[in-house]
Amino acid sequence: MKFQLYRPDQAAKVLNCSKRTIYRLVEGHELEALRVRGVIRIPEAALNDYVTEQIRAFMETEVEILHYLTDAGTIQRKPAGDLRLDQIDDDAFVRALTTCIDGAVICRW
Numbered sequence: 001m002k003f004q005l006y007r008p009d010q011a012a013k014v015l016n017c018s019k020r021t022i023y024r025l026v027e028g029h030e031l032e033a034l035r036v037r038g039v040i041r042i043p044e045a046a047l048n049d050y051v052t053e054q055i056r057a058f059m060e061t062e063v064e065i066l067h068y069l070t071d072a073g074t075i076q077r078k079p080a081g082d083l084r085l086d087q088i089d090d091d092a093f094v095r096a097l098t099t100c101i102d103g104a105v106i107c108r109w
Helices: 008-015 019-027 044-071 090-102
Strands: 034-036 039-043
Touching (some): 008 039, 019 039
Antiparallel strands (some): 034 039
């Protein structure tokens, strides 16, 4: 069984972020890593899991904001079709995001 392991600089390229961000994610236990003779390596599966979790969190937040906007009457739910954030004007979106944060709803962007 072969595992693909990435150095922090390689993982940073995969996630399109800085090497320091990779170290912070590892230190904060948001990104799984291991040490090989004292050197940090990130398994490919850990990168995939991290990206999947970030997408899931984003989608949950999008749905939560859409529910807030619909309940507040800012936007109307159409019978045929889903609502999307790109259908909302910027002011309404900022108000919804601010309300989510003030209301202690976890909003990750």
